[in-house]
Amino acid sequence: MKKIAISKLNDLFSAISKEKVLYIPADDGANQARFTPWQEGLTLTDKLNTVRSAKDLFFPQVENLVNFKNSGKAIQIIENRTEPQPFVLFGVRACDCRSFDILDRVFLSDPVDTFYKTRREQGVVITLACNRPTETCFCGVFGIDGADPQGDVTCWMDEAALYWRANTEKGEALTAALPMLTDCAEEAIDPIAAKIRSILSKLPLNDLDLTGFNRDRMMELFNSPQWEDLSQSCLGCGTCTFVCPTCQCYDVQDFDDGQQVRRFRCWDSCMFSDFTMMAHGTNRPTQKERFRQRFMHKLSYFPNNNDGIFGCVGCGRCLQKCPIHMHIVKVAKALKEDLK
Amino acid sequence: MQERLKQKALELLENGTADRILGWKIGEFFYDLTPAVFKTRQEIQEEFVYSPFAGANLSKYLIAESRKGGKVAVFLKPCDSYSFTQLLKEHRIWRENVYVVGVQCGGMCDMEKLRAKGCEGVLSVGEDGENIVVETLYGTNVFPRAELLEDRCITCKSKKVVTFDELIGEQGTELESDRFSQVAQLEAMTSQERFAFWQKELSRCIRCNACRNVCPACSCEKCVFDNPGSGVRNKAAADSFEESLFHIIRAFHVTGRCTDCGECSRVCPQNIPLHLLNRKMIKDMNELYGTYQAGADPDTKPPLTDFTLDDEEPSIVHTRGGQ
Ligand code: SF4
Ligand code: SF4
Ligand code: SF4
Ligand code: SF4
Ligand code: SF4
Numbered sequence: 001m002k003k004i005a006i007s008k009l010n011d012l013f014s015a016i017s018k019e020k021v022l023y024i025p026a027d028d029g030a031n032q033a034r035f036t037p038w039q040e041g042l043t044l045t046d047k048l049n050t051v052r053s054a055k056d057l058f059f060p061q062v063e064n065l066v067n068f069k070n071s072g073k074a075i076q077i078i079e080n081r082t083e084p085q086p087f088v089l090f091g092v093r094a095c096d097c098r099s100f101d102i103l104d105r106v107f108l109s110d111p112v113d114t115f116y117k118t119r120r121e122q123g124v125v126i127t128l129a130c131n132r133p134t135e136t137c138f139c140g141v142f143g144i145d146g147a148d149p150q151g152d153v154t155c156w157m158d159e160a161a162l163y164w165r166a167n168t169e170k171g172e173a174l175t176a177a178l179p180m181l182t183d184c185a186e187e188a189i190d191p192i193a194a195k196i197r198s199i200l201s202k203l204p205l206n207d208l209d210l211t212g213f214n215r216d217r218m219m220e221l222f223n224s225p226q227w228e229d230l231s232q233s234c235l236g237c238g239t240c241t242f243v244c245p246t247c248q249c250y251d252v253q254d255f256d257d258g259q260q261v262r263r264f265r266c267w268d269s270c271m272f273s274d275f276t277m278m279a280h281g282t283n284r285p286t287q288k289e290r291f292r293q294r295f296m297h298k299l300s301y302f303p304n305n306n307d308g309i310f311g312c313v314g315c316g317r318c319l320q321k322c323p324i325h326m327h328i329v330k331v332a333k334a335l336k337e338d339l340k
Numbered sequence: 341m342q343e344r345l346k347q348k349a350l351e352l353l354e355n356g357t358a359d360r361i362l363g364w365k366i367g368e369f370f371y372d373l374t375p376a377v378f379k380t381r382q383e384i385q386e387e388f389v390y391s392p393f394a395g396a397n398l399s400k401y402l403i404a405e406s407r408k409g410g411k412v413a414v415f416l417k418p419c420d421s422y423s424f425t426q427l428l429k430e431h432r433i434w435r436e437n438v439y440v441v442g443v444q445c446g447g448m449c450d451m452e453k454l455r456a457k458g459c460e461g462v463l464s465v466g467e468d469g470e471n472i473v474v475e476t477l478y479g480t481n482v483f484p485r486a487e488l489l490e491d492r493c494i495t496c497k498s499k500k501v502v503t504f505d506e507l508i509g510e511q512g513t514e515l516e517s518d519r520f521s522q523v524a525q526l527e528a529m530t531s532q533e534r535f536a537f538w539q540k541e542l543s544r545c546i547r548c549n550a551c552r553n554v555c556p557a558c559s560c561e562k563c564v565f566d567n568p569g570s571g572v573r574n575k576a577a578a579d580s581f582e583e584s585l586f587h588i589i590r591a592f593h594v595t596g597r598c599t600d601c602g603e604c605s606r607v608c609p610q611n612i613p614l615h616l617l618n619r620k621m622i623k624d625m626n627e628l629y630g631t632y633q634a635g636a637d638p639d640t641k642p643p644l645t646d647f648t649l650d651d652e653e654p655s656i657v658h659t660r661g662g663q
Binding site: 028030048136199241242272273274329 | 367368369371372373374375376377396401451452455456458460461462463476477478540541544546547548549550552553554566568575606607609610611612
């Protein structure tokens, strides 16, 4: 275990950013936080978490794949792929850190997504324990510990110091390059973790019960008469999908700018009417089917295919940001009724 | 207020005025209400809520709801009633299938403002006169209600319910509001400053389309941005040019129909002040064609669809001194 005084945080950030590009959660001037490249003067936000999740750094909203130029029958292929530089992501919360495991299962299984893979290899993840969990947090339901997050390095903070524990080789390597970190006893973080756990134990959504969402109940859930009511006022926007750290769907599109064709990929949302549009049209004709897809994916299909691991980490973003507040907790509680 | 609305909902259902009620449904917390259709006495008794967090404007749901047969009763706040009336003018709602209960409104509260005050882990709220008492995991906080009001409510244009079958509470009046002052500040900037302002704001856009989908004026059956055949790349949010065009096209398309209900800014997950774009259009229209408020009545023609020979013909070419 290492530590550094809070008053020296700036020196720490400065030293890390000499090694690699450093992102920290900082206020963006609109009463919210986002991961921002550190530069002299940038300070850590007081907010619990960022509006856009940490997945952005590994799976950006839009990325260019390749360009084409046609002349007659010849197609010229113009590679415009840029290899990501090594970077450090500081201040990731336990929930977002777990979301990387979920994304890994999607993007790192065959066929491997090399864009994602390179970013995962290049990125060092430094997590930060949550001193002030909020009412929309339900990470504990998924066995995630906000008081002891994973990652290459785990940090804790109190008024006086930042405590630092390297967990992986990547973490050790970074630690070795930071002489301002001084040794301290393992127990130093115990009072901080205890305080956090006492808050976590009081969170109002702890009682969310996800037992019984098994493969053999899948069709029952799929055919639940409740989808009609649950989805009735859904706007079909992409808010819940785009702020979610585990949503992983993307679209590949070609944009003909008159000179050349630019092929890019971008996040997509199963809540959109043109999602996975096929030649015959769409197989999810109304918002009910689209809405059902998002929640069935997280609560049933994903765990069915991934050793029971849910496609949600309880970060609470969709609870805070859905314009009509129809979020995963309401859906899960309603479906649970069907399983009784 | 909540009780009066509940009683009214029950009464309308039971005396056969309506066979269902469109209102706001209880959530996990005090603030996460969801618009919902209530069909039974039990649902209303257990789940119907009207509180300072019933911000969602229900009028747009009536486009679909009024076509379903039977009769739906709905509760509309003053600003919602402007949206409703504008939709009537556009023949989007089947009026005979809707029973409107107008409700007075003391302004809606904004959870973001509560969080901005450092309130996290909120568990419950109570009202104590003009104060809001918030219980959190970290202790109790008391704030004057005025400090928690949504921005759109601080600059509320009217407390008048413009279309209704019956009213709960007193009828209100149009208000003196300084809602255009922020637009005037933007106008006072140099074009470079203004460009930088909007670049900064719009750069946060994640293109979730919540602003469009919630907007009562955006009621096209198929938006051009959702049509893969249109040549527009809807999801290329990073392309700043395309991105700004989405917002500008939307602002133009709702000009003369936007009632300034403020839903777009309320729902934006990235806190982008979209209402300023629309207010700019409203202000310009007022200045060019005389004061006009969309949704204020079901009959008057909007300036942009009502041509007269001496209409102003503003053009960018003209103001730049071109031919
Ligand atoms: S579904 Fe909601 S709570 Fe779960 S990970 Fe996604 S945004 Fe977070
Ligand atoms: S969900 Fe858990 S890990 Fe995520 S911010 Fe809340 S307390 Fe922290
Ligand atoms: S559930 Fe909410 S955030 Fe998601 S698409 Fe529907 S309205 Fe939008
Ligand atoms: S543009 Fe915004 S303020 Fe105007 S009607 Fe639409 S949602 Fe309301
Ligand atoms: S709601 Fe906000 S983030 Fe979403 S598309 Fe509109 S401006 Fe962009």
